Each structure stands twice: as structure tokens, then as C-alpha cells.
Amino acid sequence: MTAATADERGPVTTLATPIALDFDFTPGVAQSRFLRGLEQGKFMGQRCSVCGKVYVPSRGTCPTDGVPTTEDVELSNSGTVTTFCVVNVPFAGQSIEIPYIAAQVLLDGANLSFMGLIQELPATEVRMGLRVEAVWVPEDELAPSLASVRYFRPNGEPDADYETYKEYL
Amino acid sequence: MAERCAVIGVGQTHHKAKREDVSIAGLVREAALRALDDAELTFADIDAVVIGKAPDMFEGNMMPELYLAPALGAVGKPMIRVHTAGSVGGSTSIVAAHLIASGIHKRVLTVAYEKQSDSDAMWALSVPQPFAAPLLAGAGGYFAPHIRAYMRRSGAPDHIGCMVAVKDRQNAMRNPYAHLHLPDIDMKTVQESVMLWDPLHYLEACPSSDGAAAMVLAAEDSLSGRYPPAWVHGMAMRSEPTMFAGRDQVNPRAGRDCSADVYVQAGITDPRAQIDVAEIYVPFSWYEPMWLENLGFCALGDGWKLTEAGATAFDGDIPWNTSGGVLSSNPIGASGMLRFLEVAMQVRGQAGEHQIDGARIALGQAYGGGSQFFSMWVVGSEKP
16 A cells, blocks of 8 residues: 555645744833832823823823823722623633623723723622722732732722713713 | 726635635635636736735734735735724725726735634734733623623613624525525524623624635726626725723714715715615624714614614615625625625625615725724715
């Protein structure tokens, strides 16, 4: 019996070729303010001198007015869930157990929401308008990283009125 | 537009979960050869090639256009790569059309593709960022909160998304190229499928597909092909930043501005009355009612009522996605071009079982990124 030719065996279909990269990232002056805030257990943002909107984290400029933001603003530890989804899909590299709540959290005093994890509440009870507060890692573990914020949990206040956050949806 | 531009050839692959029989080069060439055949041309007749795909990180090939040039007959010819995330298939078509409209070239081949089976899009779209908690779970995880916001704003009942999911899959049964053929799909199947990104069920999301699309565009003095040309009546692109205070992610301004521009070019003042058929980028069911509003087919808050009343169904007054749309085939980079290509097929009268009789004016739309890149064109059976 002779060996099969390449044609008889058909094409080689798939070769797995893993690629791994550890990126370095230079935050720069503007984003360092936010990171240094996290290191102290607080959220630092910046206000635009033209439109007055408060960005957190600030990238050092206002995307709408195109001017540098120079006024630092310390934001509240509490905020409002403007909207959310319950993530129930596994994927490569996932670091949080499913199902989990990925919510848009609008910190009091900020004009832009960011994505935060909600815990200490069953997934079925999370709702738009829920009032939440940040839970931080112990003081000796605080670092210039978002990992300093463990998650958000209900802060016990009544739900925010829809009118107060509808502009942020 | 300076010079008139027409679509004279279209080609696409059969979209599938895994095309193990072809490499990426084989995939794009298959679509290109079909488009050339439809135009009754060969690679030798083509002046330039414009190619698009979604992020290189998907398949891990940096600047794949370099290696694809020989497969597309582009050696020694101008070749341009376009990238605007999920809308790229649309913006690639527009860049190609600009080469004709500007009078630079007579015949341009444009191609877009994705080979999702070579890729891990969920991973590529969920890479941890230094300034965000690692919560993002693919495109569905990004869009689901905005869908929830739309539901709250408009008061739409929960079943509307499932209706779109059923309608587009039923339409796909008429399209031999569609990836998903689900003859038994109904409301119950969709509603009972896994809730992946609450409020989105599994069957309300697009599949992952391997596929490519291609078109031959030509100037008015260089027409050929098996079917009459589809004339470009208007085309536009708009974008906006991912994040800024006051950004409306449910009804993005970039989308409104883009459609306003295209409608002026095409002389459209009442989209619902004047557009015969549309192919709109709906990767998650709820984007149909959301884009109905964004594209001005109805008043704000009324999109879901049109869907519920069957206006967008195959036999409705504004059939949307008679091909089955992105919900039935999603080779990401090609998905936008498929919208542009399908409307060209409609006004050329070559759409077979999913043809809308007498379609004369049609709108193709694509969006991408965090609802921030938009590209659209209006094509017609008559010269603009």
C-alpha cells in the first residue's frame, strides 16, 4: 500500500496559532490624576471650562469643545445605575463569574457614566435608577488602578427619578 | 457628485460558520470572481481595488490587504484598505464609489470579508482596557444596555425584538447565500432561547460567519454586465466619539446627520414613502426599531410600532432586510457591504426569491464601533 498523496488527504484545514501580548500603557498627565485618585480611594474627574460638563475619567480635553480641561473635581462615592445588562455568556479571557451585572453608573456630580459591576444584590433586582456606592479594596491594597474598586452595591437610598438621569441614556 | 457611478456587478460567498475549504485569499477571490462574472469583466478590466474588513486583531493578520493583492488581481494597481469597524463594508463601498465619482477611475473592484472561524471576535472585542473595569462581554454586552434604554424611553413591549428575530430569519429562507436557515423559527423558539445579555436572547443576536462580498463599480461610459446598472443616488459617512457628555447612544447624531446628507443628495424627503426596500445593519434585533427612528422612517418612539404592525415585513410597505440581514449572516467586515450590495441587487431586479417587485429606490446602511461609525447609500434603477 502506498502513502496517500497530499491531494487525496485534502487540504490542511485549521492550524491554531496562539498570540499573547502584554501591552505597556503610558497614562500621561491627565489620566494620572484619575489613577492617583483611585490610589487614595476616590474618584477624580475634570470639568470643562466651556460647557461645564464633568468627565470621569478625564482624558485631559473636552471631546465636545476641544479645549484642555484643567479644573479637578472630586466626585461622590455614590451614583445611579442609568442602564445595565445581565451578562450570561462565557468567553476566553473572562475574569468574572457569570451571570454578572454590567451597569452604566453615573457618579453624582459627573456628566458621563462608566461601566461598573453591581454586586450584593440578586441579578433580578437590579434596575434602572438604582442608587449605588463604590466598594473599595482594603486601604493597604489601594493602587493606581481601577482594580482598587471592587464593585458597586446598593447604597440604601430610594431609586433615582427617571427624569434625573434620562439625559444620560 | 461629479461623475455618475453605478454598480454593474455583485458577488458574495455562501456565508457559513466555517469555510474550511478556503483560505482568506480563497474566500475573497470567490466573491470577486462572482462580481466580475456578473459584470461580464475580468481582473484585467479593473483599474483599482478597495478592500475592507473589521479589526486586524480578529484573525490576527496585520494589514491583510498586502497578502490579498494577488488573489484580487491588484498587483501593479492601486489598492486601498478601509477600516471603520462594523460599518467598514459600507464605507469601503463609498471609498470605491468616490474613485469613480471623482473621475479618477472607470472600473473599481471593491471587496469586504471576515473569516470569523479563524478569529475570536468575543475575545477581540473584550480585551481589558487600562481605564475600564473588565466587564465588557463582546458586542452584545456593549449594546444590550442601550437596547434597555430604548425600551424604557419608547415604552416598547418586550416581544418586539423577538418579532424582528423571527422576521429576518424567515426572510433568510428566501436567500440561498444566508448563513442561518431556520425553517422552524417562531416567537416561542426565540423567547425560549438562552438570555445571553439580558434583555437579549441568543436568537436575537447575529451569528458568527465566514464570508465575503464584492462589487464592481463603473463610470457611466464604462457600463457592462448581466443586469441593468444600479445608480448611486447619494452616499455619506459620519462618525462621532465613543464617549462625550450628552451623547445619545440610542439615537446617535452621526446616524441622523448621515441619513440627512444622503436623503438630500437623493432627493428623499419622506423616507417611508419614497424608499421601496432597505437593507439596514441590524446585528441585534432591537436595532430595527431603533434605526427606523434614527433614519427618519417614523417619529421618535414609534419605531417599534412599525415593526409590530408588520410594516418592515416582506409584504409590508417598507420591507427591511429581505435578504435575512445581519441577523442571518455576519461575516463582520462584509456585513456592511452586503447591505449595500443587496440594495443594488434589488434595483437591478436580480434578488431572486427575496426580490421586492418593482424596487426602484433602495437604502443601504451600516454602522459600527459603539454606534459611532455610519455609512449609507441610496441606489436607484434610474440615473440620478
